[in-house]
Amino acid sequence: MAKPLAFAPIPTGLPATVPFIGPETLQRQRGRPFAARLGANENGFGPSLKAVQAMREAAAEIWQYGDSTSHDLLQALAAHLSVPPRHIVVGEGIDGLLGLLVRLMIAPGDAVVTSDGAYPTFNYHVAGFGGVLHKVPYREDREDLQALTAGARETGARLVYLSNPDNPMGSWHDGPAIEAMLDDLPEGTLLLLDEAYIEFAPDSAIPRIAADDPRVIRMRTFSKAYGMAGARIGYAFGHPDLIAGFERIRNHFGVNRIAQVGAWAALADHEWLAHIRQEVAAARDRIARIASDNGMQPLPSATNFVTVDTGRDGAFSRNLVAWLEEEGIFIRMPGVPPLDRCIRISCAPSDELDILAEILPGVLARHG
Amino acid sequence: MAKPLAFAPIPTGLPATVPFIGPETLQRQRGRPFAARLGANENGFGPSLKAVQAMREAAAEIWQYGDSTSHDLLQALAAHLSVPPRHIVVGEGIDGLLGLLVRLMIAPGDAVVTSDGAYPTFNYHVAGFGGVLHKVPYREDREDLQALTAGARETGARLVYLSNPDNPMGSWHDGPAIEAMLDDLPEGTLLLLDEAYIEFAPDSAIPRIAADDPRVIRMRTFSKAYGMAGARIGYAFGHPDLIAGFERIRNHFGVNRIAQVGAWAALADHEWLAHIRQEVAAARDRIARIASDNGMQPLPSATNFVTVDTGRDGAFSRNLVAWLEEEGIFIRMPGVPPLDRCIRISCAPSDELDILAEILPGVLARHG
Numbered sequence: 001m002a003k004p005l006a007f008a009p010i011p012t013g014l015p016a017t018v019p020f021i022g023p024e025t026l027q028r029q030r031g032r033p034f035a036a037r038l039g040a041n042e043n044g045f046g047p048s049l050k051a052v053q054a055m056r057e058a059a060a061e062i063w064q065y066g067d068s069t070s071h072d073l074l075q076a077l078a079a080h081l082s083v084p085p086r087h088i089v090v091g092e093g094i095d096g097l098l099g100l101l102v103r104l105m106i107a108p109g110d111a112v113v114t115s116d117g118a119y120p121t122f123n124y125h126v127a128g129f130g131g132v133l134h135k136v137p138y139r140e141d142r143e144d145l146q147a148l149t150a151g152a153r154e155t156g157a158r159l160v161y162l163s164n165p166d167n168p169m170g171s172w173h174d175g176p177a178i179e180a181m182l183d184d185l186p187e188g189t190l191l192l193l194d195e196a197y198i199e200f201a202p203d204s205a206i207p208r209i210a211a212d213d214p215r216v217i218r219m220r221t222f223s224k225a226y227g228m229a230g231a232r233i234g235y236a237f238g239h240p241d242l243i244a245g246f247e248r249i250r251n252h253f254g255v256n257r258i259a260q261v262g263a264w265a266a267l268a269d270h271e272w273l274a275h276i277r278q279e280v281a282a283a284r285d286r287i288a289r290i291a292s293d294n295g296m297q298p299l300p301s302a303t304n305f306v307t308v309d310t311g312r313d314g315a316f317s318r319n320l321v322a323w324l325e326e327e328g329i330f331i332r333m334p335g336v337p338p339l340d341r342c343i344r345i346s347c348a349p350s351d352e353l354d355i356l357a358e359i360l361p362g363v364l365a366r367h368g
Numbered sequence: 369m370a371k372p373l374a375f376a377p378i379p380t381g382l383p384a385t386v387p388f389i390g391p392e393t394l395q396r397q398r399g400r401p402f403a404a405r406l407g408a409n410e411n412g413f414g415p416s417l418k419a420v421q422a423m424r425e426a427a428a429e430i431w432q433y434g435d436s437t438s439h440d441l442l443q444a445l446a447a448h449l450s451v452p453p454r455h456i457v458v459g460e461g462i463d464g465l466l467g468l469l470v471r472l473m474i475a476p477g478d479a480v481v482t483s484d485g486a487y488p489t490f491n492y493h494v495a496g497f498g499g500v501l502h503k504v505p506y507r508e509d510r511e512d513l514q515a516l517t518a519g520a521r522e523t524g525a526r527l528v529y530l531s532n533p534d535n536p537m538g539s540w541h542d543g544p545a546i547e548a549m550l551d552d553l554p555e556g557t558l559l560l561l562d563e564a565y566i567e568f569a570p571d572s573a574i575p576r577i578a579a580d581d582p583r584v585i586r587m588r589t590f591s592k593a594y595g596m597a598g599a600r601i602g603y604a605f606g607h608p609d610l611i612a613g614f615e616r617i618r619n620h621f622g623v624n625r626i627a628q629v630g631a632w633a634a635l636a637d638h639e640w641l642a643h644i645r646q647e648v649a650a651a652r653d654r655i656a657r658i659a660s661d662n663g664m665q666p667l668p669s670a671t672n673f674v675t676v677d678t679g680r681d682g683a684f685s686r687n688l689v690a691w692l693e694e695e696g697i698f699i700r701m702p703g704v705p706p707l708d709r710c711i712r713i714s715c716a717p718s719d720e721l722d723i724l725a726e727i728l729p730g731v732l733a734r735h736g
Contacts, residue, residue: 004582004610005526005558008475016615024435043431055427055626059420062630063411063595067392092460095619107376128617158373190373214372227431230625242372247384249496251463256624257598258423262430 010108010130019120023330035328036352040229041167041197041305044348045279047227047262048272054265055231058258066257073264077235080267083211087239089246092254093232094196094219097246099125101217101236102159104245105190106131111155115143117168117339119194122161131159138339141299141307142171145181152189160185163194165201168334168344170301178207182215190242191216196234199225199273200280201302214239222259224304225276226266231259280304283347290357291345294364304347307334314340323367327359378476378498387488391698403696404720408597409535409565409673412716413647415595415630416637423599423630434625441632445603448635451579455607457614460622461600462564462589465614467493469585469604470527472613473558474499479523483511485536485704487562490529499527506707509667509675510539513549520557528553531562533569536702536712538669546575550583558610559584564602567593567641568648569670582607590627592672593644594634599627648672651715658725659713662732672715675702682708691735695727 006012023040027033037044046052070090078085091097098121106112108130114122116135126133134155136147143166152160162181165172178193185191195218198206209216221234233255237243266272287306288298297309310317317333317340324331333343345356374380391408395401405412414420438458446453459465466489474480476498482490484503494501502523504515511534520528530549533540546561553559563586566574577584589602601623605611634640655674656666665677678685685701685708692699701711713724 002582004607005473005556007472007613007616008478010475011472011613011616014616016612018436018615018620020436020620022433022436022621024439025437028439037432040433042433046428046431052427052430055430056424058598059423059427059626059630060414062420062423062598063414064405065390065408065410065591065597066600068386068388068390069393071392071396092619092622096622099619104375104379105373107378110376188373214370223433229433230426230430232434232622232624239372244384245375245379247386248375248379248382251460251467252386252388253390254460254464254600256600256627258427258626259624262427 010128014127017124019124026325026330030325032328034330036348036355037330038346038348038352038356039330039332041224041303041346042229043224043227043276043304044352045227045276048266048269050269050272051226051228051262051266055258055262058261062257064257065253066255066260068252070255070260073260076264076267081237083237087211087243088235088237089243089250090233090235090255091246091250093223094194094221094234095121096232097219097234097236098122099128100246100250101192102126102129102131103249105159111157112159112161113148113151113155113157114161115148117334117336118143118161119163119167120335138169141169141339142166142173145173145177149181149184149186153186157189159190159192161192161194163196165197165205165302167197167303168307169339170299170303170305170307172201172205172302174204175207179209182209182213185215193218195219196221196224197303200277200304205302212239214242217242222263222266225273226263227276228259228262228266231262232256233259233263280347283353286350286353287345287347290353290360294360299342305344306347307342307344309342312341317341317343319367320363323363324359327363329356329359378496382495385492387492394693394698398693400696402698404716404723405698406714406716406720406724407698407700409592409671409714410597411592411595411644411672412720413595413644416634416640418637418640419594419596419630419634422633423626426626426629430625432625433621434623434628436620438623438628441628444632444635449605451605455579455611456603456605457611457618458601458603458623459614459618461591462562462587462602463489464600465587465602465604466490467496468614468618469560470494470497470499471617473527479525480527480529481516481519481523481525482529483516485702485707486511486529487531487535488703506537509537509707510534510541513541513545517549517552517554521554525557527558527560529560529562531564533565533573533670535565535671536675536700537707538667538671538673538675540569540573540670542572543575547577550577550581553583561586563587564589564592565671568645568672573670580607582610585610590631590634593641594631595644596627596630596634599630600624601627601631648715651721654718654721655713655715658721658728662728667710673712674715675710675712677710680709685709685711687735688731691731692727695731697724697727
């Protein structure tokens, strides 16, 4: 036979796709590197120098598998979160944990609710396991908590996704609003609270949720504030019976050994995190000024990016992303109306924002 | 409600389990580190120094996501394998790729054939996606190619697993035998050929398989000969239509950035690989001598471990593993009869094998 065996039914129905095209791929397409890498909400201020040192020292030990329990990191996270270790699972970034959670909770045909324009990788996983995705619109550029719970109720969703602070809009809800959403959640629905950007948010954005609250699972990462996106390490925490479920399906030795060591060191370096928060706050202000100086409206942000309302439509934003890409500036944008009137610019060191400030006026003048 | 939502049906039916207990976990249980780490078939001779250097240099760049296409590594692998890049997918070690392949091919209830005693992590993934595992016995301490194909025919298996060289027995088949097995494979069955240890095997163990042969997918890793088990990076190669399927379900940004860089450097360092092969061959001989000196029978090995027939039963082997663990020596053993008359000892630098040589006689004398 000339063709391989057919895939199983669910993968057969899936497209070959990728939630995001990476900057390396774009660079190869354009034949030269970007001068400003402002598109993937990476943390260009870099990881803790102590984490870098720890990772360097661990390089020669890479012949050993990582600890399948991520024991030392788990202990440190337990202290950090003030919950017992059995409430936490470490995984290959939030992307990896999202896939595992969907697999754990969603059978083919099960309903899932998210916001139209929210994290595509979550949607990718839901489709990937045969879940049926229902999308509710954003409301005033924030995820609409009432619409999400109403959607869950109407569809009988087993899972509802909320990122707080939100990507791609940078907006956020206060903790009490999230707590109220939990009380409003229908029975039979689990809230997946993606807190990838929580370290950049005001304290008031952090909900007070009991460690054994069975209605919610929260996910956090070392990819953003801790500057370790390439390490692929994050964690989920919630009710221990829910967390225990990951032991049934996770790739136990899947977390890179260097990543474990680096994350442990990064978590301990409180000074560096404070430094990053300052740098990111300053960069947000700078991006906001650049936007305003160019007649565009920066939206408030509790993340390490600023979403900027171009005042035009999605076609214009898409063109603007492409025009900037031609000029060596990598940014991204929300994918759907009405969010796609915006572009999304990641915080970065000032030399990269200088390039944006220099290039943007000319681009707008030529095409505006 | 006090309890979290029930899991989806397949995970509900799974136990919380782990295919292997890691040495770090065992060390914590015993309260002190192992003096000799000979249980996980890690490569204690370490990775290429050029790979270590590359990984050290990449540590500060870990704030960037890895290239979602692993482009540079893929190009190097294509040259290494003499196949076009679209025949290859890079993933989070063979463990990760096994999970993806099972998900791609196996629907709940689908039959899968493997050998009784072969790689537990593969079995874990088959169960994890609802596949039904059929096991055929080893024959003279080798995987039984005829029994595997016969089992596939009888059960209508969509997938049959073969590791060559074999783990946990260290045995192997010559390439032509694998090629004959492919010709004998029923239509509708895909051969999963796990070549994790192939770099330690004689050239004659490598089958000649056309790059676009749709009947087989092969997997290799940087965990063994390349000494990068903790990096979690490996690859699968086969018919491009089959490889393309991974794009539907894989975690595109899931491969650690440092691992990509290290694997690229490791693959290029042919001298180091030759050095490792020599060291491993010498260590195999040494382990064989230690076994013989202690009245046990070393089995021939084409891997970086030696499986040793204790001449006793499974209960004795299990005890021997525990006794050695008490003495600070970490080894493992095959899990099922009749293979479990054996213990499995990984190749390692001579100082660790010295410890084994020193400790083993006393252990056997005390308990023998």
